[in-house]
Amino acid sequence: MIKLDDTDLLIMRATQAGLPLTPQPYQHIAEQLGLTTEVVMSRMTAMQAQGIIRRIGAIPNHYKLGYQFNGMTVWNVPDENIDELGQKVGQLDFVSHCYHRPRHLPDWPYNLFAMVHGKTQADVDSQIQQISDLLGHANRACEVLYSTKILKKTGFRSRS
Amino acid sequence: MLKPLHKHLLNDFQRDFPLCSRPYQDIAHQLGVSEEDVLLALTELNNNNFISRIGLIIPPNQLGVSTLVAMAIPEYDLESVAVKISAYSEVNHNYEREHTFNLWFVAVANNTEHLQAVLEHIEQDTGYKTMSVPLLDDFFIDLGFQLDLQNA
Numbered sequence: 434m435i436k437l438d439d440t441d442l443l444i445m446r447a448t449q450a451g452l453p454l455t456p457q458p459y460q461h462i463a464e465q466l467g468l469t470t471e472v473v474m475s476r477m478t479a480m481q482a483q484g485i486i487r488r489i490g491a492i493p494n495h496y497k498l499g500y501q502f503n504g505m506t507v508w509n510v511p512d513e514n515i516d517e518l519g520q521k522v523g524q525l526d527f528v529s530h531c532y533h534r535p536r537h538l539p540d541w542p543y544n545l546f547a548m549v550h551g552k553t554q555a556d557v558d559s560q561i562q563q564i565s566d567l568l569g570h571a572n573r574a575c576e577v578l579y580s581t582k583i584l585k586k587t588g589f590r591s592r593s
Numbered sequence: 594m595l596k597p598l599h600k601h602l603l604n605d606f607q608r609d610f611p612l613c614s615r616p617y618q619d620i621a622h623q624l625g626v627s628e629e630d631v632l633l634a635l636t637e638l639n640n641n642n643f644i645s646r647i648g649l650i651i652p653p654n655q656l657g658v659s660t661l662v663a664m665a666i667p668e669y670d671l672e673s674v675a676v677k678i679s680a681y682s683e684v685n686h687n688y689e690r691e692h693t694f695n696l697w698f699v700a701v702a703n704n705t706e707h708l709q710a711v712l713e714h715i716e717q718d719t720g721y722k723t724m725s726v727p728l729l730d731d732f733f734i735d736l737g738f739q740l741d742l743q744n745a
Contacts, residue, residue, distance in 0.1 A: 437656070445656060451646025454636050456628060457614055458647075474612050477649075481612075487650040488608040491635070497642050498603070498740055505690065505697075516730070523732035526739065533730035534661065541663070541694070541724060550738070578690040578697075585679040585687035585698070 437485065440468065444476050452489075495529075500550040502557040502579075506564060507543035509536070509574040515544060521567055522547050527560045542574055595643070598626060598634045600742045603643065607738065610647060653728050658708050659701040660727040663694040664719075671695065674719045683711045694724065 437445070443466050452458045459477075460470040480486045495503065510518050515533050522545065523531035530548040547564060551557040557577075565572055595603075601624055611619040617635070618628040638644045653659050666674045671689070678698055679687045687698040702708035712723045 442656075445649070445651070448649055451648045452610070452616075454617075454632055454639065454647070456617060456632070458616065459612070460614065470614060474614075478612050485651065485655045487652050489610040489612070489649050490607040490647065491602055491610075491638070492645045492648045492650070493603050493607065493738065493740060494642050494645050495738065495740075498742065498745055500740075516732075519730065519732035528733070529738055531732040532728050533732065534726040535729060537724050537726070541726070546726075552741070576692070578692045578694075580688040580690050580697075582689035583687075584675050584689060585684060 437480075440472065441476055441480060441485075443468075444473055445480075448477075451492075495550050499552050502551045502554055504549050504557050504561070504577040504579050506547045506549055506561055506577050507575060508545040508547070508564070508568060508572055509542045510545050510568060510571045511573075512544065514571050518568060518571055519545060522564055525560075525563065525567075527551065527556075528564075543576070595742060595745045596634070598624065598630060599638055599643070600745070602631070602634055602638065603742065604740055652731065657701050657703050658705050659699055660708060660712075660725045662698050662700055662712065662715075663724045663726065664696040664721050665693050665724075666696050666719075666721055670721075674721065677719055678715060681711065681715065683708075 444462070447462050447466055453461045455461050459473045463470045463473045477486065477489070481489065519531055519533055522528060527549050528547045529550055530546070532546045533544060534546055536542050536544050549557055549560045551560055561577060565575065606620060610616060613619055615628065617631045621628045621631045624631070635644070635647065639646070664674070675687065675689065675696060678684055678696065681700070683700050683702050684698050685701060687696070689695055690697055700708060700711055702711055712725060716723055
């Protein structure tokens, strides 16, 4: 984890709810924090270059835009193949997140998680089939977990 | 409902948002419209919840330590346990899913010790075990998400 100083953290917290929709958003943030606009922009540029900020942009609400079927697909693949297989699955255009996570045997034998999004159940079924085909024999077991309720969604909140 | 400008903003500006003093003007130049048009369109998208925000995407574990946690809660207790978990400030996403493991949440803390303490507290508080599945590796190349907006 790269060390961030207090100024970086201030900026991260202030931008958590999003950039203001005003003509000079970075100046707006700077004024809120008692910093200069230059400092805000240069810190954000630096954090982006270091990968602390992955990207800045419009964050679409998939659900509202018709992508109402969102499934957390989980797979059990051999550990020795997970890097190679994970990369392949991660590149599929309907996969928004693809992670290697630990198993918890015997109840939870899955080590590969891939979030998929589709407009219809049929789309998602087809996406799951595509992942399954891609994994081939390496796919020892899989499940899909659909969310039924979003109970909380607040994004990052750092601890002060 | 969505005009071409809305669709451009949704699909083409999920990344590389300009880091300059007037970013919306920069976008307006790229799209051949006015700064006011861009601000209005984004405000419309935001007010109608088509976008959640113009925001920063931060990879997991950049700021503090986080983990994904699953719990298996009997139906009769699900609502009360869910409410208890959502109340923790360290919990920032809490979803109900159709599975034996029916409660899934993301917990974030400053360090591993604190995170562990939160999970132990949750177990004591609710009376149910937590199953932590932290991120070991991230295979995703985040290019944003191309949306098919033909019928939007």
